[in-house]
Amino acid sequence: MKKLIIIAILAFVSIDSNSQYSVLKFEKDSSLTRILNSISYYKVFMTSDLAITIIVVGNESGSANLPEGHEVSSKVFIGVSDFDLQPKNLLYSIDNLYTPKDFKIAEKNSNFVILKFTHGPKLTPLYEEIKITNEGLSKLKL
Numbered sequence: 001m002k003k004l005i006i007i008a009i010l011a012f013v014s015i016d017s018n019s020q021y022s023v024l025k026f027e028k029d030s031s032l033t034r035i036l037n038s039i040s041y042y043k044v045f046m047t048s049d050l051a052i053t054i055i056v057v058g059n060e061s062g063s064a065n066l067p068e069g070h071e072v073s074s075k076v077f078i079g080v081s082d083f084d085l086q087p088k089n090l091l092y093s094i095d096n097l098y099t100p101k102d103f104k105i106a107e108k109n110s111n112f113v114i115l116k117f118t119h120g121p122k123l124t125p126l127y128e129e130i131k132i133t134n135e136g137l138s139k140l141k142l
Contacts, residue, residue, distance in 0.1 A: 040074065041101075045115075047108050052115065052132055053079035054103050059096070073098050078115070082134040092137050114140070 027033060041056035055077040073096045080090040094100075100119040106129065107114040113132045120126040129140040 041103070043103055045105050045113070047105075047113055049082055049110060050113060050132065050134060051079075051081045051083070052105075052113060053077075053081075054115075055079070056100055071098070074100055076100050076117075078130070078132070078137065080132055080134065080137070088134055090136065 035057055038058045039055055040058050041054065043054045045052040045054070057075045057077065058072045059075060076094045076097055078092045078094070080092075081087050097119040098121070100117055103115065103117040105113055106116040111133060115130045115132055116128065118125040118127055131138045131140055
């Protein structure tokens with residue numbers, strides 16, 4: 001009986017568990033590398049029905065086309081996912097915004113969320129509002 005217990009313990013201890021190993025590898029996807037290394041802002045807003053992810057990625061130097069020189073514009077990614085067994089995942093982007101900031105949820109209910117943010121020069125910022133549902137986005141007029 002002792003031998004049987006010892007054999008069972010040894011067999012249990014010697015089981016190879018692949019889930020315990022982590023592998024560090026070099027990523028060769030240059031687009032993904034550029035995006036991840038250019039993230040300047042990341043925020044997730046949660047409601048009872050939606051997860052809204054905001055990621056701001058800087059474009060190349062001089063992309064803002066301002067006379068001052070090498071100012072950078074940004075691309076804003078807005079990811080929308082509902083909480084379902086098979087969630088619907090949507091991804092949108094807004095190109096060429098200069099200094100997007102102050103992202104906040106201004107209004108929310110069970111059908112939609114209003115995302116507000118500003119962009120543009122500090123002295124004359126532009127204000128944006130976007131209505132977000134699990135079906136999509138729409139820009140609201142201010």
